[in-house]
Amino acid sequence: MSTPVNTRLPVGNKDFTNATVVIIGAGISGMCMAIDLIKRNNCHNFVILEKGSSVGGTWNDNKYPGCCCDVWSSLYSYSFEQNPDWSREYPGQEEIHAYLMRIAEKYGLYKYIRFNSTVEEAQWDDNESNWKTSVVVTGEKDSEYSNSYILKSDFLISAVGQLNLPRQPSIPGLEDFQGKMMHSARWDWSYDITGKRVAIIGNGATAAQIAPEVAQIASHLTIYQRTPNWIIPRGDGPVSAFQRALFKYFPPLHWRKRALQMDFRENFHTVIKDDNSPFAQMIRDMSTASMKAQLATKPELWEKLVPDYAPGCKRIIITDDYYPTLARDNVELETRPITHITETGIEVEGFDEQEYDLIVLATGFRTVEFMHPIQIYGANGRPLQDIWKDGAVAYNGVTVEDLPNFGMFYGPNTNLGHNSIILMIEAQSRYLNGIVGEVIRARQKGKTLSLKPKLAVLKTFNEKLQTALRNTSFADPNCNSWYKRDDGVITNNWSGTAIDYQLNLSKVEWQDYVVDGTGKGDVEGKATTKLGRVREETLLSDTSLLIVGAVSLLSAVGYFAARSKMLKAR
The missing domain is CATH 3.50.50.60 (FAD/NAD(P)-binding domain)
Structure with a gap:
């Protein structure tokens, strides 16, 4: 059979x-x-x-x-x-x-x-x-x-x-460089950047994350920017142990936090849908104000860093430390077009080459x-x-x-x-x-x-x-x-x-x-x-949330009480 x-x-x-x-x-x-x-x-x-x-x-x-x-x-x-x-x-x-x-x-x-x-x-x-x-x-x-x-x-x-x-940029001489070259998505951690002269080609989200780290240990960093980006503060910070404990033992609090964040992010779509909306203007104002405050001593960079396109056309960069990085003495922003990469460095339009030990290609991916x-x-x-x-x-x-x-x-x-x-x-x-x-x-x-x-x-x-x-x-x-x-x-x-x-x-x-x-x-x-869908936007009222949360809290309290009793019985 x-x-x-x-x-x-x-x-x-x-x-x-x-x-x-x-x-x-x-x-x-x-x-x-x-x-x-x-x-x-x-x-x-x-x-x-x-x-x-x-x-x-x-x-x-x-x-x-x-x-x-x-x-x-x-x-x-x-x-x-x-x-x-x-x-x-x-x-x-x-x-x-x-x-x-x-x-x-x-x-x-x-x-x-x-x-x-x-x-x-x-x-x-x-x-x-x-x-x-x-x-x-x-x-x-x-x-x-x-x-x-x-x-x-x-x-x-x-x-x-x-x-x-990874997408390799179409720059003449890319293969001629005799120093170290790496794409951001293929990072070589065996290479020590300390004290090196570094160039980052690209100024998108990846470059905005790499630059602050590199600038702290490199002797010099040049960021090659083709077009500026709208940049807004991130407001990052640690999540306290107390808050994490609440999320773990009182899950509705975490659900509500996630739902509120989703609501905010969904509302952010207004920027994309209408570049004349109040939300889009808020992005422009926030980005410009943040730039001028953090680069108060370098007004010559302001015009170079303000985009002439609608917020959302390119991905809006969320960071707390990119502008402060540009304010450092060992960091330079280069906006002139790259004409050639030589054996030892990079040439820009109308100027001699600048020599580097490392060139980082923060040029994205072959997305289309x-x-x-x-x-x-x-x-x-x-x-x-x-x-x-x-x-x-x-x-x-x-x-x-x-x-x-x-x-x-x-x-x-x-x-x-x-x-x-x-x-x-x-x-x-x-x-x-x-x-x-x-x-x-x-x-x-x-x-x-x-x-x-x-x-x-x-x-x-x-x-x-x-x-x-x-x-x-x-x-x-x-x-x-x-x-x-x-x-x-x-x-x-x-x-x-x-x-x-x-x-x-x-x-x-x-x-x-x-x-x-x-x-x-x-x-x-x-x-x-x-098939249905996962509904993660805010649905429960605060009262309902408290009821569900109370049940979760009582369950957690009951668990620890029972566990404590068992341990004492031993």
């Missing part, structure tokens, strides 16, 4: 090259998808392919001095796994990475992750109705067993994100080239390069034309300029798990099922989205940003609030999809599947 296929067993050695779902990337998105596969679909037959040696995604890649999040710590965690013990209002890289490692451990994800595994290519097989993903094993010892293999799956998830492939350099081939062997020849688009930012049973996180037009990206990621995970669930159920019945968005639906969605985006500050022609392509089309950002997006993904409209396979009869004509 043959043994039936069980899609709920973990992938082991015997099924090493077969899985129900393959997830590319073990960052915040990939782990969220994996946790939801277990919780929502009772699916354990999945593999996470991670090209690095640790979980964490961008928080494992970016380890430069001063690396931290520009979203409040209370907002920067999964809603279902909130962390009451953040040490600061804005968490640093190491603390975020430690949180993500705890998540992987708590939910038992390590047994599903294959580290040092790089995806080079993935092809959809129309005949077998599955994906064939080509994996290259980069770990020295692991590659001794097999340096590459093909992994089959019913569903493929991209969780590679937008901030994973989604999925690069992975080669994807969909239905009828159609390459993703052809599908996106006119630019990257996806339905709801998660499913793509002619890519059956494929989903992506942090895809086209899902980035935010005002709130926590984790709010978007959780909505995407719910939605994709709703679709994956149907594929799993078909497989359990011995059937095949493939789903891809209808082209007309995708086009209508994108047209409405781009119309909305053209009326936001993102579209200001006076600035270039990683949010948009060279032709001005905004491919990275969402047009509305996080709540707007959550509502969009709170249900699956099956009529929006082309359904194929022997199991299509179970899905065609199916009614809308309501």
Whole structure:
């Protein structure tokens, strides 16, 4: 008697090259998808392919001095796994990475992750109705067993994100420099900066975090600025042990703090929606006042540091120590265009070179080239390069034309300029798990099922989205940003609030999809599947909060009283 296929067993050695779902990337998105596969679909037959040696995604890649999040710590965690013990209002890289490692451990994800595994290519097989993903094993010892293999799956998830492939600037002579050069996302901590002459090319959020740290130990620092940024105070500080204890034993307080922070961040979208709004003017006034106060002795820098574009067109930088860094005697702001990099330094327009020991490239990532350099081939062997020849688009930012049973996180037009990206990621995970669930159920019945968005639906969605985006500050022609392509089309950002997006993904409209396979009869004509969403904005009144909190407090008191009694009995 043959043994039936069980899609709920973990992938082991015997099924090493077969899985129900393959997830590319073990960052915040990939782990969220994996946790939801277990919780929502009772699916354990999945593999996470991670090209690095640790979980964490961008928080494992970016380890430069001063690396931290520009979203409040209370907002920067999964809603279902909130962390009451953040040490600061804005968490640093190491603390975020430690949180993500705890998540992987708590939910038992390590047994599903294959580290040092790089995806080079993935092809959809129309005949077998599955994906064939080509994996290259980069770990020295692991590659001794097999340096590459093909992994089959019913569903493929991209969780590679937008901030994973460093962008090298197009500057003549970049390869000629004989000193030390490093990209901010590939920081070499073995290099001692003490007493060195350092140049930072770029002045975005990353540079604003690196510069204050480097300036303290370098003999000289020059920051090469192409365009100025709107910069507002962060107001960072430690979270007291007392407050952390309250959050831990009185959770509603932490929920309320998170909800209020979300409300504020959602209201911040007004800056993006209307660059003439009072909120946008407040950003201008706050940034200018902060600059003049902290650079009172350097008025010659004021004009160079005030943008001529709308707040929000580029990401607003939140920092307490960038302007004070520019006020230091050993720091110079250079705004003249770089013409050439020589063997020993950098030349700017009309001036001789300035020599450096280290050049830091704080030049961001290849954000508009989604999925690069992975080669994807969909239905009828159609390459993703052809599908996106006119630019990257996806339905709801998660499913793509002619890519059956494929989903992506942090895809086209899902980035935010005002709130926590984790709010978007959780909505995407719910939605994709709703679709994956149907594929799993078909497989359990011995059937095949493939789903891809209808082209007309995708086009209508994108047209409405781009119309909305053209009326936001993102579209200001006076600035270039990683949010948009060279032709001005905004491919990275969402047009509305996080709540707007959550509502969009709170249900699956099956009529929006082309359904194929022997199991299509179970899905065609199916009614809308309501998924719901995580409601994190302020909902409870203070009275309700106190009632819920009192119950939590009494439970905690009861626990400690019982524990104390047990200890005394011993």
